Amino acid sequence: MAGNSFGTLFRLTTFGESHGRALGGIVDGCPAGITLDVEAIQKELNRRKPGQSAIVTQRKEPDTVEIYSGLFEGKTTGTPIGFAIHNTNQKSKDYSHIKDSYRPSHADYVYDKKYGFRDYRGGGRSSARETASRVVAGAIAKQMLSEIKITAYVSQVGDLKMDKNYAELDFNEIENNPVRCPDPKMAAEMERYIKSIKKEGDTIGGVISCVAQNVPIGLGEPVFDKLHAELGKAMLSINAVKGFEYGSGFAGVRMKGSAHNDQYNADGSTKTNLSGGVQGGISNGMDIYFNVAFKPVATVLQGYETITKDGEMVQTQGKGRHDPCVVPRAVPIVEAMTALVLADYSLLARTNRI
């Protein structure tokens, strides 16, 4: 169990390297009887796909998912859903320059130390290409959770931070711009900024915010498997993520309890929602919302000094087709991981009571 599975009952296991023959996965534990829209899965995958706009990597990969099992006459059968995405545009030669040296702030060095050697082509298993499998599984989870609405969007790129609360935003705007920021003016600024960063051969970080609405009360286990703890792990498992906060988050530490407590309405809803929809690790029926911090992509198209396998310092140069900013393409990944957590915890919650 080298950590390539996620979830207890609704469980995804993935495989695949950036430049191998295929990547894919198995969703085990998906309940029987869900009418599955395979095109909707492909659509989610297209949101993550390279080459979709000028501000993302220009690699051309169709990323077509093939579903091998677990579906019969359009419905899930309760058996595992196996799927694969075949790689078609591997240019392994692009990566010969990193074969023997370690890219700074990449996983190259630790892979070599941990495993004794590594598949260096495109970062191998450490490539964010792996997340394509998560998007497929997340799209299945979303269809299982048809009542719940999960929406992620870019809320910050570098210093450009959208200070609006999610309730003030029009989520319909998210897919109307390549940044996936629901505020059109801010989106335009962000787009310009990312383009300028790209021109420098540099990269920049960002924040994705996510909201899950209409989540039933009672998801989450009280102690180690608190709902927000699992969401946190899910997000932190995405490449380049450096932080996670939900509800009031880091800002909440500055508040007094008297101001931070969410007062109840008679129906059990709360007047405020600094709790972020989770109390004691369990969903309380209010919106769940959280922020995910992404560092700048490590691959910069600039010269840099680094070390070789043999500990020699070398001067080298970043190349290849890379994202100047990871957050636009990471939006569907954040949604997918959220869906996986909620699907799994929905099933777990079926066993609370006799």
Added chain:
Amino acid sequence: MAGNSFGTLFRLTTFGESHGRALGGIVDGCPAGITLDVEAIQKELNRRKPGQSAIVTQRKEPDTVEIYSGLFEGKTTGTPIGFAIHNTNQKSKDYSHIKDSYRPSHADYVYDKKYGFRDYRGGGRSSARETASRVVAGAIAKQMLSEIKITAYVSQVGDLKMDKNYAELDFNEIENNPVRCPDPKMAAEMERYIKSIKKEGDTIGGVISCVAQNVPIGLGEPVFDKLHAELGKAMLSINAVKGFEYGSGFAGVRMKGSAHNDQYNADGSTKTNLSGGVQGGISNGMDIYFNVAFKPVATVLQGYETITKDGEMVQTQGKGRHDPCVVPRAVPIVEAMTALVLADYSLLARTNRI
């Protein structure tokens, strides 16, 4: 599996309510042959104990751990270590006022909805008293990890934020003040502030920073079980935690890749450490450091309005013996959860290679 276990190979399972007969746990998977200092375990527990200073809850509980199994002639035997802490100072009557109404931002409401009823005494299982078991297990893990040094401390209380990097601090100062802040001047300010908050019958949030030093290269699994993802889940599973960031964290999103990348020295160490000791989910031998955000404790000793089980609005008043600020007592808990993750991932890392 209602979420009361943590870890894959070095695995802690806990039980116990705030006002039940006892709480405790089982550590399964602790390797044989560790000479275990039981007093050192009790010492860690004493750091978490109520009543230890004027700025924490004044409950008096000895919190004495009894070890039932897994030790023979002073050494771990490789069999499960069962332990219990008997409750001695339960004043269940203190809690009759919350029997039928829900305290805002507490778990009362969601427990009732999830399970149909709840053990309301002292918050039952949702009480942070459960973390005593984590401290016991963490103290065992620390002894297993004798080479690794894990240090947590309070870096922020409300708006009082210590802006020093951990490298500038004298960790020996941490236990010299009741706040557990290594900067004596800041500690004194924080102490005064917590006392004033307490006088108001209010509470305040805070941040705990943690550093793990001398961690071997290679801990962490590349995809879902990234080392920092598991650390994040571990921290977010602690009561009152709202956020987690490691290395450059949320500040890192404002940086460019060219500035954020940690350049290598010839020996594989890095000149900077914005990665926070983890690359691609795997420890790289540099210090691991992270921040954990705690919200203000929800129990305020003030009047408030809330709802009853039957949906009626009632006016009530917080009472009992509570912490005005949770972070001083949470320091050993953060260390314990860190130790549990590192112990587990150390064992997992033994299986990387043939």
Added chain:
Amino acid sequence: MAGNSFGTLFRLTTFGESHGRALGGIVDGCPAGITLDVEAIQKELNRRKPGQSAIVTQRKEPDTVEIYSGLFEGKTTGTPIGFAIHNTNQKSKDYSHIKDSYRPSHADYVYDKKYGFRDYRGGGRSSARETASRVVAGAIAKQMLSEIKITAYVSQVGDLKMDKNYAELDFNEIENNPVRCPDPKMAAEMERYIKSIKKEGDTIGGVISCVAQNVPIGLGEPVFDKLHAELGKAMLSINAVKGFEYGSGFAGVRMKGSAHNDQYNADGSTKTNLSGGVQGGISNGMDIYFNVAFKPVATVLQGYETITKDGEMVQTQGKGRHDPCVVPRAVPIVEAMTALVLADYSLLARTNRI
């Protein structure tokens, strides 16, 4: 995870050595709202207790279970149920003779090789005393499964084999004799035989048969976690078990398919039940029945030659208070493990469909 947990959703974790301070366990995942009869748990434990008749070990241990958590006002709360049984009659000196030498067909040798040393007192963790915790958890599981009737009994001791099918037996007779064989005449023969074996200072093997009635259709997962596979593992995990067969078992290999197939009645029940209540790994609503083979207890009160830690041959003599035949006391253990499997699989089966 050194294998001291059993079950996925209804999960038991145990601790404790034969001569440690206490043994016990944690049941995690027991649904909330079960009215738990604690005396019924103790009663099951008494069925397993030493000293209950002339044909079992004459050790005197009260084996009183204390429940520490997870119960409130007589009902399960959905939180983990921690429990302990304190050891009161350890005579560790009895075991000094095995400190340095290995008893044949015991776990002494492999423990030393695996862990580097062992707690030799009473066999330490390898003692069947550990199964007391299973009986406690099984008794909880039984109460959860109030509709299902689980009955185990002794069907063979040495060559004395009861050739009746379970349907011909009066289960009310089981507890009327110390052997726990439902056929009074055969029980008397078995009792006499065990007594003669005991007089020789020898031991003898036996078979326990078990029937689970009124099991709902649909328990069991199709591939690796087939219901009978988990039952098999559960049984094989009991000390001294050498074999497991269900339905037609080993005798079924001699049959032709045309004779072995269970023909359907119109209501979905089957005219015969060679399937043993499980088809394709899933319960079909018919009675589940199986046999469990127990070897003769390894400790014989006779002289024998063996080796020491240092590889020297020594002449020694078995002593202490031991069972001449393990099956009478193992009947409640077989029932407990069956209950644990069915409780767990009942919860898993709640997640089959959307």
Added chain:
Amino acid sequence: MAGNSFGTLFRLTTFGESHGRALGGIVDGCPAGITLDVEAIQKELNRRKPGQSAIVTQRKEPDTVEIYSGLFEGKTTGTPIGFAIHNTNQKSKDYSHIKDSYRPSHADYVYDKKYGFRDYRGGGRSSARETASRVVAGAIAKQMLSEIKITAYVSQVGDLKMDKNYAELDFNEIENNPVRCPDPKMAAEMERYIKSIKKEGDTIGGVISCVAQNVPIGLGEPVFDKLHAELGKAMLSINAVKGFEYGSGFAGVRMKGSAHNDQYNADGSTKTNLSGGVQGGISNGMDIYFNVAFKPVATVLQGYETITKDGEMVQTQGKGRHDPCVVPRAVPIVEAMTALVLADYSLLARTNRI
């Protein structure tokens, strides 16, 4: 987690229906650095393949495995090994006769009850075709366990039982006959018998014996995860298996302890091996051997009465291409499952001691 994974550290997850597009799996946790012979994997698969002799099903399927990931320059990388076997010879029309009625002693009925409907083509997920994925994974495990020799063979078909101990057999004979029985005379008898059974349109059961030699001391966890318990579960999870016994097995119940105990030699080996290589759940370095009972295949090519989905009795007729006796093709499956258990427990055993 609907039970499609096997193992803790060396973990196989499978997918695929009999008549879907493909079946396959993911091996997670395979250590890095194993030089993997892909042809050897295909060879194992060929041993399980339909159409290989006159006494097995005459379906023609190439069963070619494609490996998608986890290999680089001929060696395992420590990342998951994804693989698929594409179905090429599905004749779904063959199965239209079972669409609405339930074949006796098949999984048809319970699938419908559990999931609400089923993929009836070729038995869907309940088909033994799923075991092809196990053979692939087992072949990888075998290569990891290069020191250990795992040998399975047919020891009984119907009443034809080979009474020789494995030590008296020449394992080189196993692959020399289509039955996979190492005794050529008995093999010829069995072959004739299976042919006569086939001519009747009937089926017959059998027993596979398996021996694992050169297993290191110390594999197996003492309580629930005893080595033989996991082996038992592994075997019982194979389609059509009805029983498992190891070492002295069911015959051992008739023995006295004084005769059953395996006396030690000075080097820790034992003079006899009724323990079957496992004591207290842990391997002791002696040969591990066990028997696995298979029922007769349920599909008989004869007329039979059964019920439809709507509970009507119908007269129908078995057809299609089926095995008259499952054991010859199940030999590589038994070996594969044995290898999976030993690989997993080898990795677990790395964590016994500090």
